[in-house]
Amino acid sequence: MPDSAELLKPEKNQTVRIEQAEIVFGVLSFNNAGSIGSVLAAVRDTLNGRFAGVPSAILHADSGSSDGTVEIVRESSGDGPPLLVVHEFLRHADRVAVPYHGLPGMSSAVRTILETARTAGAHACAVVDGGRTTVTPDGIEWLVRPVIEQGIDFVAPYYQRHKYDGALTRGIVYPLLRCLYGRRIRQPIGADFGFSRTMMDGLLAQKGWDQDQERFATDVWMTTVAASGNYRIAEAVLGAHIRDSHEAAPELSTALSQITGSVFSEMDARVQVWQRMRTSERVPLLGSYKGDSTQPVNVNVRRMTESFRLGYQDLRDLWSKVLPPASIIHLKRMAAQTDQTFHFDDDLWARILFDFAVAYRLRVIAREHLLGSLTPLYLGWVASYVRDVELATAAEAERRMEHLCGTFESLKPYLISRWRWPERAGQ
Amino acid sequence: MLINLSSVLRQSADRISTNVIVFLPALLAVIVVIAITILVAWVVRAALLRIMRGMKFDQRSEELGFGQYFEWSPSRSPSLAIARLAQWVIILLGFLLALTAFDPTLTSHLALSLFQFLPNLLAAILILIVGTFVARFIGRSVLISAVNMQIQSARLLSVGVKWLVLVMAGAMALEHVGIGRAILELAFGILFGGIVLAMALAVGLGSKEMVSRSWERSQREDNKEEFHHF
Numbered sequence: 037m038p039d040s041a042e043l044l045k046p047e048k049n050q051t052v053r054i055e056q057a058e059i060v061f062g063v064l065s066f067n068n069a070g071s072i073g074s075v076l077a078a079v080r081d082t083l084n085g086r087f088a089g090v091p092s093a094i095l096h097a098d099s100g101s102s103d104g105t106v107e108i109v110r111e112s113s114g115d116g117p118p119l120l121v122v123h124e125f126l127r128h129a130d131r132v133a134v135p136y137h138g139l140p141g142m143s144s145a146v147r148t149i150l151e152t153a154r155t156a157g158a159h160a161c162a163v164v165d166g167g168r169t170t171v172t173p174d175g176i177e178w179l180v181r182p183v184i185e186q187g188i189d190f191v192a193p194y195y196q197r198h199k200y201d202g203a204l205t206r207g208i209v210y211p212l213l214r215c216l217y218g219r220r221i222r223q224p225i226g227a228d229f230g231f232s233r234t235m236m237d238g239l240l241a242q243k244g245w246d247q248d249q250e251r252f253a254t255d256v257w258m259t260t261v262a263a264s265g266n267y268r269i270a271e272a273v274l275g276a277h278i279r280d281s282h283e284a285a286p287e288l289s290t291a292l293s294q295i296t297g298s299v300f301s302e303m304d305a306r307v308q309v310w311q312r313m314r315t316s317e318r319v320p321l322l323g324s325y326k327g328d329s330t331q332p333v334n335v336n337v338r339r340m341t342e343s344f345r346l347g348y349q350d351l352r353d354l355w356s357k358v359l360p361p362a363s364i365i366h367l368k369r370m371a372a373q374t375d376q377t378f379h380f381d382d383d384l385w386a387r388i389l390f391d392f393a394v395a396y397r398l399r400v401i402a403r404e405h406l407l408g409s410l411t412p413l414y415l416g417w418v419a420s421y422v423r424d425v426e427l428a429t430a431a432e433a434e435r436r437m438e439h440l441c442g443t444f445e446s447l448k449p450y451l452i453s454r455w456r457w458p459e460r461a462g463q
Numbered sequence: 464m465l466i467n468l469s470s471v472l473r474q475s476a477d478r479i480s481t482n483v484i485v486f487l488p489a490l491l492a493v494i495v496v497i498a499i500t501i502l503v504a505w506v507v508r509a510a511l512l513r514i515m516r517g518m519k520f521d522q523r524s525e526e527l528g529f530g531q532y533f534e535w536s537p538s539r540s541p542s543l544a545i546a547r548l549a550q551w552v553i554i555l556l557g558f559l560l561a562l563t564a565f566d567p568t569l570t571s572h573l574a575l576s577l578f579q580f581l582p583n584l585l586a587a588i589l590i591l592i593v594g595t596f597v598a599r600f601i602g603r604s605v606l607i608s609a610v611n612m613q614i615q616s617a618r619l620l621s622v623g624v625k626w627l628v629l630v631m632a633g634a635m636a637l638e639h640v641g642i643g644r645a646i647l648e649l650a651f652g653i654l655f656g657g658i659v660l661a662m663a664l665a666v667g668l669g670s671k672e673m674v675s676r677s678w679e680r681s682q683r684e685d686n687k688e689e690f691h692h693f
Contacts, residue, residue: 197691204692225693288692289611343613350610350617354603402600408607418692459522 054156059092059180062149064227065166066099066139069108070280075171076112082173083117092117097145143254147245150236160184165227167280178272178323179230188270190262191230192221195277199425199433200333203418212299215444216310217263220318224259228274253298260302264309273323293407300396311452340419341378345371347412354409358395380420382443390451394458492564500557508550515542587636594632598625
């Protein structure tokens with residue numbers, strides 16, 4: 037390991053190269069001038085203090101910041117491993133189509149980091165979100181330590197969040213991935229992950245890097261690859277999930293389409309894997325878990341139920357092409373409920389997602405229309421979930437989630453049957 | 464005088480009877496040809512339907528995403544639509560063939576005129592089909608986006624956009640076949656301009672307060688909202 041920090045800037049199209057490193061940390065950023073300094077400091081502290089003597093390197097992959105993020109990184113100094121700044125990894129497709137969820141160009145950035153780490157002969161690699169203001173050495177240590185000491189291949193993030201937060205993960209991504217691939221990875225959406233050499237090889241061998249659905253939801257896709265393969269997986273407690281507040285919140289409908297589209301697209305590609313999986317198993321949770329956030333969160337449930345009712349009123353005909361008549365009758369009853377009595381059955385929600393997955397595969401209607409029409413249904417489910425856990429403790433909210441996931445798993449035969457014999461819908 | 468008149472009448476009667484004698488077999492031939500054509504068309508339609516149903520053509524079309532192209536047909540069945548098309552093409556050809564019984568040159572004249580007109584007609588049909596498809600797609604996109612933006616009159620907006628595209632496609636198709644060009648241009652200008660002006664007025668003036676109230680409410684609610692979906 038060099039005695040002082042090096043700052044390198046590769047020219048356009050030049051291959052990024054680090055001579056040799058056991059651990060490579062990649063820091064992702066896009067307009068994160070407010071947080072990038074503290075993230076880099078945390079990474080340096082981790083490598084200097086907890087992995088001292090181990091050859092390592094830090095790679096900063098920026099997706100074209102215009103707020104001085106790169107300048108802050110250039111001017112940053114500190115003892116420790118070499119720091120390499122990469123700007124030119126973005127492919128043309130990344131510049132044209134910006135994802136509504138996550139970092140722009142995240143797919144290319146992660147790919148560059150993994151390729152660099154593999155070339156350097158690294159045994160462990162981690163990517164860290166440069167926009168998270170709560171990155172600590174305690175947290176990110178757990179992204180690589182399990183890889184080095186316990187032979188874990190893939191470390192997923194576990195953020196301590198309020199029971200309402202991450203509803204898309206709670207309501208769609210986690211239950212679906214758990215029931216499909218049999219691994220209980222609680223938070224597949226994020227930008228902090230750890231990889232072993234085997235996982236790096238496995239991911240880099242995938243064809244998904246250049247495909248739209250995978251590029252737009254790289255986090256979900258990488259988790260799917262890990263969960264559906266024969267890899268050892270763990271979750272690392274990373275503290276609270278608070279991001280740079282300058283960033284605008286992503287547009288819900290488009291982000292929802294990109295994320296669910298990625299899950300559905302992978303279902304089609306990995307049908308042999310998920311149709312054989314019958315149960316799910318826990319993955320170890322590493323790090324110090326101090327309980328979820330209990331700060332009060334303002335939620336406008338009325339707006340969500342209104343969105344659901346408007347969706348039922350105007351998109352019913354479209355949903356009828358995708359959902360069996362029994363589900364439509366159920367939705368009709370729900371649309372007539374008051375805000376106080378509004379309730380979305382877990383059973384109905386699971387069936388709806390399964391029917392949407394089948395319709396996505398069969399292209400019953402244009403895929404962008406199909407995924408776009410899911411938003412009011414999702415908001416209906418969120419409204420019901422928020423009402424259910426409004427007065428619940430963290431443990432009760434956890435039991436609520438277990439019930440939802442249990443419903444998804446118990447209805448898996450319905451999904452398999454619909455997938456294999458779609459013409460039998462409604463029978 | 465009377466002799467002359469009688470001779471003229473006899474000649475006319477002879478001509479009529481000769482024409483009738485010539486016309487009747489031709490009429491009979493036309494009826495026979497049309498009857499055979501209808502029979503052949505019906506057999507072809509039934510055979511095509513049977514083959515395509517045996518191949519599960521409808522299901523395969525749905526799976527490949529072609530089902531939506533046949534939603535305009537009453538039965539929404541791709542195999543039935545194709546079988547019907549084949550049936551009517553055979554009937555049309557049979558009808559043209561039958562006309563040769565009266566005048567062998569008539570069909571060739573008709574065919575010549577038809578072939579001169581055919582490119583424009585085909586282009587117009589293509590414009591209509593593409594226009595209908597695009598109108599449906601855009602209309603549905605607008606409906607979904609408007610619902611997701613919680614616009615109460617989402618359906619109205621979607622229908623308006625869909626008809627705008629349909630009117631434009633219809634006008635382009637009629638322009639291609641050369642029907643009422645001047646009137647069409649004028650009517651289209653008035654109609655299209657009218658729709659755009661009406662929409663602009665509705666949003667700009669009529670719903671100014673409503674839009675501003677709704678926007679303010681949405682902003683207020685957005686500011687209060689601390690919910691993170693991701």
